[in-house]
Structures are given as C-alpha cells and as structure tokens.
Amino acid sequence: MNNKTTKQQKDFIYGRNAVLEAVLNTPNRINKIIISKTSANDAKINEIINLAKNNSIVFQFVPKERFAQYQETAHQGIIAFVSPVPYYDLTDFLDPKKEGYSKIVILDGIEDPHNLGAIIRTAACAGFNAIIIPSRRNAQVNATVEKTSAGAINHIPVIQVNSLSNAIDKLKDNDYWIIAADAHGKDNYFDIDYTDMNFAIIMGGEETGVSKNNMKKSDFIVKIPMLRNFNSLNVSNAACAIIYESLRQNICKARKNSNIANKTK
Amino acid sequence: MNNKTTKQQKDFIYGRNAVLEAVLNTPNRINKIIISKTSANDAKINEIINLAKNNSIVFQFVPKERFAQYQETAHQGIIAFVSPVPYYDLTDFLDPKKEGYSKIVILDGIEDPHNLGAIIRTAACAGFNAIIIPSRRNAQVNATVEKTSAGAINHIPVIQVNSLSNAIDKLKDNDYWIIAADAHGKDNYFDIDYTDMNFAIIMGGEETGVSKNNMKKSDFIVKIPMLRNFNSLNVSNAACAIIYESLRQNICKARKNSNIANKTK
Numbered sequence: 001m002n003n004k005t006t007k008q009q010k011d012f013i014y015g016r017n018a019v020l021e022a023v024l025n026t027p028n029r030i031n032k033i034i035i036s037k038t039s040a041n042d043a044k045i046n047e048i049i050n051l052a053k054n055n056s057i058v059f060q061f062v063p064k065e066r067f068a069q070y071q072e073t074a075h076q077g078i079i080a081f082v083s084p085v086p087y088y089d090l091t092d093f094l095d096p097k098k099e100g101y102s103k104i105v106i107l108d109g110i111e112d113p114h115n116l117g118a119i120i121r122t123a124a125c126a127g128f129n130a131i132i133i134p135s136r137r138n139a140q141v142n143a144t145v146e147k148t149s150a151g152a153i154n155h156i157p158v159i160q161v162n163s164l165s166n167a168i169d170k171l172k173d174n175d176y177w178i179i180a181a182d183a184h185g186k187d188n189y190f191d192i193d194y195t196d197m198n199f200a201i202i203m204g205g206e207e208t209g210v211s212k213n214n215m216k217k218s219d220f221i222v223k224i225p226m227l228r229n230f231n232s233l234n235v236s237n238a239a240c241a242i243i244y245e246s247l248r249q250n251i252c253k254a255r256k257n258s259n260i261a262n263k264t265k
Numbered sequence: 266m267n268n269k270t271t272k273q274q275k276d277f278i279y280g281r282n283a284v285l286e287a288v289l290n291t292p293n294r295i296n297k298i299i300i301s302k303t304s305a306n307d308a309k310i311n312e313i314i315n316l317a318k319n320n321s322i323v324f325q326f327v328p329k330e331r332f333a334q335y336q337e338t339a340h341q342g343i344i345a346f347v348s349p350v351p352y353y354d355l356t357d358f359l360d361p362k363k364e365g366y367s368k369i370v371i372l373d374g375i376e377d378p379h380n381l382g383a384i385i386r387t388a389a390c391a392g393f394n395a396i397i398i399p400s401r402r403n404a405q406v407n408a409t410v411e412k413t414s415a416g417a418i419n420h421i422p423v424i425q426v427n428s429l430s431n432a433i434d435k436l437k438d439n440d441y442w443i444i445a446a447d448a449h450g451k452d453n454y455f456d457i458d459y460t461d462m463n464f465a466i467i468m469g470g471e472e473t474g475v476s477k478n479n480m481k482k483s484d485f486i487v488k489i490p491m492l493r494n495f496n497s498l499n500v501s502n503a504a505c506a507i508i509y510e511s512l513r514q515n516i517c518k519a520r521k522n523s524n525i526a527n528k529t530k
Contacts, residue, residue, distance in 0.1 A: 127492025150496045190513045227392025231415045237387050237505040244506040248455045
C-alpha cells in the first residue's frame with residue numbers, strides 16, 4: 001500500500017454504525033458528513049443528524065450519485081470525512097504508570113484490514129488497554145479498519161512503532177510479560193495464567209505468523225488446540241479466543257477474591 | 266439473494282488455499298481448474314497441479330484476462346469450478362446415534378458470508394460436529410463462504426433446514442441442550458458447563474440477534490461480558506469465544522478424568 005492510498009483511505013468513515021460511533025465519541029475528528037437523499041428517513045441517520053447538530057458538525061444531503069466513487073465500500077448512504085486517527089506513542093502510553101494491570105495486543109504482520117479492525121473491536125470489548133502495530137509490514141488504520149472495528153478504534157489507543165523488537169524490549173523493561181501465539185506453541189493458550197500481571201499478546205500475520213526474533217523475546221508461546229488437522233483459525237478469531245480467555249481468568253479471579261473477602265469479614 | 270445468484274456463486278472456489286483444500290479433501294466435487302499463466306511458478310499452485318494430476322482433474326493454464334469476470338474475488342490466479350457443496354439433512358445427521366457427545370452451532374439470521382465462513386472454520390477447528398443454517402434469512406454457502414472458511418466447509422457438515430424452530434425441537438428430542446447467545450443473557454458464557462452433554466449454540470444475526478421464538482426454546486441464554494460499553498463483538502468472534510470455551514472445558518475435564526484414572530490404577 002503506498003502512502004497516497006493510505007492517506008486517502010484514512011480520511012473518511014462509512015456506514016451508519018461507524019459514523020454514529022464517530023459522532024458520539026470523536027466529534028472533533030469529523031470535518032463533514034454527507035448523506036444520500038435516499039437515506040434521509042432512517043432512524044439511525046436521524047440520530048446521527050441530531051448529534052451532528054449538537055456538535056456543530058456540517059452535514060449535507062447529496063444525490064446518491066455522489067457515492068459512486070465509494071461504491072466499493074458498504075457506505076449505506078452515509079460518509080463522514082475525518083481527520084486521520086491519531087496514533088499513540090508507546091512512551092506516552094507507558095508513562096505515567098496507570099493503576100492496575102495493563103493488557104495489550106501486539107500485531108506482527110497482519111495484512112488484512114478486516115482482521116485488524118476485528119481485533120481492535122475484540123480488544124476494546126474485552127477492556128484491553130492498547131494495540132501496538134508496526135509502521136511497516138502490517139495493515140494500518142484506514143476506512144476499512146474503522147468500519148470493521150465498528151467504531152472501537154475510538155475506544156482503544158492504537159500505538160504505532162517503528163520497531164516491534166524495540167517496543168517489546170521497552171514493555172519488558174516496564175514489567176510486561178510477553179505471550180506469542182504460534183501453532184507450534186508449548187502450552188495451550190488456556191494453560192497459562194493471565195492474572196495479576198501486565199501482559200502483551202503477540203499475534204502474527206495470516207501467512208507468516210509471529211517473526212522468529214519476536215518469538216525468541218517472548219516469555220510464553222501458546223497454541224490454540226486444533227481438533228481437525230486441516231488449517232488454523234482465522235487470526236482475528238484466534239486473537240479473540242486468547243483475549244477472552246484472559247478476561248475469563250481475570251473475572252473468575254476477581255470473583256474468587258471478592259468471595260474470600262466477604263467470608264473473612 | 267435469488268436462486269440464480271446462489272447457483273452461480275456455489276459453482277466455483279477461488280484462491281490458492283481454498284482450491285488446495287478442495288483438491289485434497291473433495292476432489293470429486295471439482296469439475297475443472299483454471300490457472301492464470303502468470304501464476305504458473307508458484308509452489309502452492311504446483312502442489313495443486315500435482316494433486317489434480319493424481320486425481321484425474323482437468324486443469325488448464327489460461328491468460329489472466331480470463332479472470333476479469335472474477336475480479337471482485339481474491340482469486341490469486343486460480344479458480345476451481347465445482348459441484349455445489351451438498352447440504353446435509355438433520356434427520357440423517359441425528360440417526361444413527363454417534364458415539365460420544367455431539368456439538369453443533371446453529372446460525373439464526375447471519376447475513377454476512379464472511380461471518381458464515383469464519384464460523385464454519387472455527388467450528389471445524391474446534392472439532393464441532395455440524396453447523397445448522399435455515400434455508401431463508403441467512404447467508405447460504407457460496408464462493409465467498411468457501412474461501413473465508415479456508416476449506417473448512419469440506420471438514421464439517423452444513424445442515425440446511427426449512428425451519429430452525431422445528432430443528433431445535435428435534436434436537437431437544439435427541440437430548441441436546443440449547444444455548445442461545447444474547448447480549449442480555451443471564452449467565453456469562455463461561456459460567457455454564459459444556460461437558461458431558463450434547464449441545465447446540467445459537468448465534469443470532471448481526472443486527473437482529475437470536476429470534477425471540479428460538480430464545481424461548483433455549484435452556485440457557487449466555488452473554489459475553491463487555492468491559493467497554495460501546496458495541497458488541499463481531500458475531501464470528503463471539504461464536505469463537507463460546508466455541509473455544511466449550512472446547513477448553515472439555516479438554517480440562519478429560520485431563521482431570523485421565524489424572525484420576527491414573528491415580529486410582
């Protein structure tokens with residue numbers, strides 16, 4: 001993907017849910033909304049219009065022909081032109097120290113923007129604190145990612161780094177445990193303990209997996225058990241299995257601690 | 266989707282991985298393979314060609330222009346024309362009784378073929394026994410589904426039924442427990458026990474969720490905890506969280522039983 005394409009793709013959000021999320025959460029990012037005249041009587045679009053009015057966002061009804069250039073996207077008759085999603089800086093994220101433990105997903109070579117969007121969405125739902133992507137050899141945040149994330153991109157910081165290797169070193173210096181997902185991993189992903197620690201889960205690219213260098217730096221390499229020997233999970237589903245297992249363990253642990261606390265009162 | 270479109274879409278498989286899976290697992294379904302001359306020196310395509318030769322499948326190198334009509338698909342220079350995926354019959358599936366417990370996913374109104382394909386893939390990886398889809402108001406198996414499933418469609422039966430409601434009744438008559446996934450569910454999905462029973466998990470459509478009637482028939486309604494209040498998981502990721510939790514419980518239980526058996530020896 002060349003820089004020009006990236007720039008263009010970053011500059012709009014399409015579809016009713018994605019635009020609604022943007023109006024609700026990051027109205028300052030929106031420069032203008034165009035709405036197809038044929039979509040004018042839709043409840044969700046009316047909600048967007050009301051929010052746009054309250055936030056002094058310019059919106060405009062346009063003939064549906066105006067959407068011809070966006071026909072490859074599922075725009076549903078609405079597009080918001082926006083400033084690009086701001087990437088976060090790892091140093092800023094790590095400093096000052098937050099309360100509680102921090103959970104991160106690191107993506108190492110994810111090519112498909114749908115997978116990137118789906119992982120951002122899952123990580124946000126599960127209360128993770130950030131996503132780290134490298135600035136090269138990985139999908140970057142664009143319109144497809146924003147749409148697939150269903151607006152989650154506005155709820156979780158995406159940290160862009162020039163070197164994943166350096167980022168992992170920095171995380172380790174900040175008391176993070178590093179967990180790489182790999183088909184040849186030693187432990188099943190549900191056999192390690194995700195509680196009472198900062199951790200980062202590395203998910204590798206669709207074809208390439210986690211790079212050897214990053215695998216070497218990892219404290220754990222976990223696999224997802226396959227009961228049929230034909231292929232592996234889609235990477236966003238694999239990420240979901242691990243992310244939600246870590247959440248399950250933390251919820252169960254918190255519940256147990258709370259029960260113990262109640263009993264000793 | 267009209268019947269004609271469905272018929273046409275069912276009739277080809279595209280992309281190297283999907284075609285390779287088809288040649289490996291269901292060579293009898295393949296009528297002919299076309300390969301772009303520009304893709305002739307690819308390792309995976311060579312593997313497909315060797316398998317095609319061994320299985321007496323016709324293949325042909327064609328100019329890349331031949332792929333123009335398939336440009337909307339990620340065909341990677343290879344297409345296999347195939348007989349449609351055979352749908353299975355629920356009665357045939359249930360009779361005769363199989364050994365061990367059976368695990369099924371029921372889809373109730375999934376619209377996006379990518380989600381259907383991803384769920385088929387996850388269910389196959391997790392060793393589930395079947396997918397049930399209704400013949401209307403749900404994506405049907407087509408080329409996009411085959412591709413997204415990464416060939417999993419050849420490893421797990423897809424049962425098509427005219428009425429999900431009747432299918433659920435039949436499953437209950439055959440000692441299946443029915444588990445519906447819903448954002449307003451009573452229990453977290455990891456708080457119910459998926460071991461030592463036949464069960465079917467119902468996943469609802471992207472916008473509509475599980476229909477009220479099917480929800481009423483369910484023994485459990487489970488939710489996936491959301492730590493950020495903005496939206497829900499993508500349905501294929503939600504399915505993955507539940508499917509893999511059921512697998513985790515069954516693996517852990519089998520391990521425990523095996524430990525007990527070893528100790529009492």
